[in-house]
Amino acid sequence: MTSQLVPPVEQGQRRSMPLPRPGTKRRSLRHGDRYWAYLLIVPTAIGLTVFSIWPALQTFYFSFTKWGTFGGHEWTGFDNYTQVVHDPELLRSLWNTVIFSVMTLLGIPLSIGLAALLNTKGLRWVSVYRAVYFLPVVTMPAAIALVWKLIYNGDTGILNQFLAVFGIDGPHWLSDPATAIYAVGIVSIWSSLGYNMVLFIAGMQSIPGEFYEAASIDGAGTWRQFFGITMPLLTPTTFFVTVITVINALQAFDLVYLMVGKASPAIEESQTVVYLFYAKGILQGDGGYAAAIAFALLALILLITALQFRAQKRWVHYE
DSSP: OHHHHSOHHHHHHHHHSOOOOOOHHHHHHHHHHHHHHHHHHHHHHHHHIIIIIHHHHHHHHHTTEEEOTTSOEEEOTTHHHHHHHHOHHHHHHHHHHHHHHHHHHTHHHHHHHHHHHHTOTTOTTHHHHHHHHHGGGGSOHHHHHHHHHHHHOTTTOHHHHHHHHTTOOOOOTTTOTTTHHHHHHHHHHHHHHHHHHHHHHHHHHTSOHHHHHHHHHTTOOHHHHIIIIIHHHTHHHHHHHHHHHHHHHHTOOHHIIIIIOTTSTTHHHHOOHHHHHHIIIIISOOHHHHHHHHHHHHHHHHHHHHHHHHHHHHHOOOO
């Protein structure tokens, strides 16, 4: 059928035209692009190797050694890891890290509620509100710690003055072993609220509006739409935020270091695993044991993250 529609001359001309062979010019361009790609990757690869991969390998080697008081190290095998398992100070630090992580996770429902409020149509000054809530994310941890230390001050702090109005005698929040880790956890929730809020707003805005229109036609109210449409379709974002929050919480150091400090009587009851790593490696000079703590924490993070990815198949909806 096709040969009858095409004139014989044109068909012959098409047959006489030589077929293009795989030319060297196209192949050379591909090789050139490949070389440029390698050239652009080289600076990043060098920086990653020098500042990340090589120090990680050195740390892994040092975790099997014992450091002397005046430098130098000797191979001790798995002695540091045996000490990690039986060290009560590390177990206490791990428990403090768990408390800190759970408190930080409690900020996720707050972030979802805040995102839902700031995603409301017709809300005035919504950009200003979002900027205000996001401000702690771009603020230096030292500044955050300084402000909250003034708030938590047991004698002149705003928090205790507010409690005194109701006849409550507030404690010294950051120097009391019973309250220090919880006070730092509240600051962590406040610091991460804006970052999580932005992610949840993006997730809510990606939900098609047709779902809400159909639900409104069926008579579903605002709360029914939120729990029946928004929350199920927001589970991928919730899963991502949960994973990132847990990883960051398990590596908590700066707030504990800046707010509680090594001179506080509450530091032993509020230090996290990373702070213990700092105390052993920097303050006490036991680099080998500190390296073992670091890799034990790495194994814990990998295990928890793997469990989260395995469990997300049951509650995360991608469609």
